[in-house]
Amino acid sequence: MTVVVTGGAGFIGGALVRRLLDMGCRVAAIDDLSGGKAASLPHHPQLTLHRLCIGADSAPQVQAIIQTADLVYHLASPIGVNLAHSARFDVVESILGSGTAVVAACRKYRVPLVITSSSEVYGQGLPRPIREADPVALDISPRWGYAAAKLALEHLAAGLYHEQGVPTWLVRPFNIAGPRQRPETGLVVASFTAAAAAGQPLHIHGDGSQVRSFLHVEDGVDALTTIAFNPTLTGRPVNMGSETPTSILELAEMVRRVRGLDVPILKTPLEDVFDGGFTHAQIRIPDITLLKSATGWQPKRSLEEAVRDGFEEIEAGTKPTLRAGGTRL
Ligand SMILES: NC(=O)c1ccc[n+]([C@@H]2O[C@H](COP(=O)([O-])OP(=O)(O)OC[C@H]3O[C@@H](n4cnc5c(N)ncnc54)[C@H](O)[C@@H]3O)[C@@H](O)[C@H]2O)c1
Numbered sequence: 001m002t003v004v005v006t007g008g009a010g011f012i013g014g015a016l017v018r019r020l021l022d023m024g025c026r027v028a029a030i031d032d033l034s035g036g037k038a039a040s041l042p043h044h045p046q047l048t049l050h051r052l053c054i055g056a057d058s059a060p061q062v063q064a065i066i067q068t069a070d071l072v073y074h075l076a077s078p079i080g081v082n083l084a085h086s087a088r089f090d091v092v093e094s095i096l097g098s099g100t101a102v103v104a105a106c107r108k109y110r111v112p113l114v115i116t117s118s119s120e121v122y123g124q125g126l127p128r129p130i131r132e133a134d135p136v137a138l139d140i141s142p143r144w145g146y147a148a149a150k151l152a153l154e155h156l157a158a159g160l161y162h163e164q165g166v167p168t169w170l171v172r173p174f175n176i177a178g179p180r181q182r183p184e185t186g187l188v189v190a191s192f193t194a195a196a197a198a199g200q201p202l203h204i205h206g207d208g209s210q211v212r213s214f215l216h217v218e219d220g221v222d223a224l225t226t227i228a229f230n231p232t233l234t235g236r237p238v239n240m241g242s243e244t245p246t247s248i249l250e251l252a253e254m255v256r257r258v259r260g261l262d263v264p265i266l267k268t269p270l271e272d273v274f275d276g277g278f279t280h281a282q283i284r285i286p287d288i289t290l291l292k293s294a295t296g297w298q299p300k301r302s303l304e305e306a307v308r309d310g311f312e313e314i315e316a317g318t319k320p321t322l323r324a325g326g327t328r329l
Helices: 011-022 056-066 081-086 088-109 144-162 188-197 217-227 248-258 270-276 289-295 303-315
Strands: 002-006 026-031 047-051 071-074 113-116 168-173 175-177 202-205 214-216 237-240 265-268
Touching (some): 011 217, 026 056, 056 088, 088 113, 088 144, 113 144, 144 168, 175 188, 175 217, 175 303, 188 202, 188 248, 188 303, 202 248, 214 303, 217 237, 237 289, 248 265, 248 303, 265 270
Parallel strands (some): 002 071, 026 047, 113 168, 168 237, 175 214, 202 265
16 A cells, blocks of 8 residues: 655654554655654655655645555644744645645545644633534634634545545644654643753743643554544544643643653743733643544553653654754744
C-alpha cells in the first residue's frame, strides 16, 4: 500500500511515517520543512521525502504525488497558539491553501483522505468533556483564525465524502505530546520540558488552573492508523485525545518532578499575555466515546510517559534547543 503523509517531517507526521514503514507501507512524505526536520525521518528504501510547500502554486506536483496513492494523511499545517496570534494571515492562508490543493488532488484521483483538524474548533471549550456534536462558537479574535480555517477544511473534506463519494475522515486531535515535538511551537509539554532541561523557568499563562488532557503521540498514531478505512467514521468529525484532565500547574510540577529539576514556575497574568490580546480557554477535555466504540482504540500511555520520552530525546541530543518566541512562517 502506498500512503502519502503531508507534514511527514513534523512531530505527529514523523511518528506516523515511522509506523507506516513498520507496517510495510510505501510512504511519500511531503513537507516544506518550515517546521519539520528531514533528519527526524529514517533512511528507508520505502520512504521518499518531497520537499514541497503545498498550496495553489504547487498543486500540479501535489497531484502527481497523490495520483498513485492508496491513502493520504493531510497533516501539513502551521501550528501553535503563538503563531495563531502573531501571524493570522499566514496561518489561515496556509491551512486553506494546502487543504484545498490536497482535497482537489484526492477528488481528482479518488484517493481516500484523513485530515487532522484540531480541538481548537471548540473555541473556549466546555466545563465537561466535549462531544463532536457540541456547537462550535468562534468569534473574530486572532486565536480563532487557525480554528476557523481548520473548520473550513473539515467542511471541504466532508463535502468530498458526502457529495463526491471519496472516503474521508476528519480527526480533531486534542493536545498531543511526546518526543520530537518542537518547543518553539509554544505547545506546553514541549516548551516546559525544553525549558526545564535547559535550567530555565517554566512560563505559565495565568494561574495555571486551566485544564487540558494530553495524548501520547504513539497513542495518536495508533488512532490515526485505526481510523483509516473504518467505514463507520467517514465524513464526520472524530475527537482524538486523552480523557485524563491535568491542570497546567500540575503539568509544570510533573515536568520538574520527573527529572528532579528545581526550575522556577513563573505566572504571567492573563491580561498581560500577547499584550492583552490573548483569548483564554479554561477547560478542554474530549469525549472520545465515538472513536473508542467504533474502533476499540483507547489511550495506553500516560502523560508522565510522554514527559519522560520528551526528556529522553532531549538528553540523547536529538532535539533542537529552545528558541524563545521562535516562529516558523
Ligand atoms: N500537536 C498537537 O497537539 C495537535 C493538536 C491538534 C491538531 N494538530 C494537527 O495535527 C497536525 C500535525 O501537527 P504537528 O504537531 O505534527 O505539527 P508540526 O509543526 O510538527 O508538523 C506540521 C508539519 O507540516 C509542515 N508544513 C506546514 N505547512 C506546510 C505546507 N504548506 N506544505 C508542506 N508542509 C507544510 C511543517 O514543516 C511541519 O513539518 C497539524 O495539522 C495540526 O494542526 C496537532
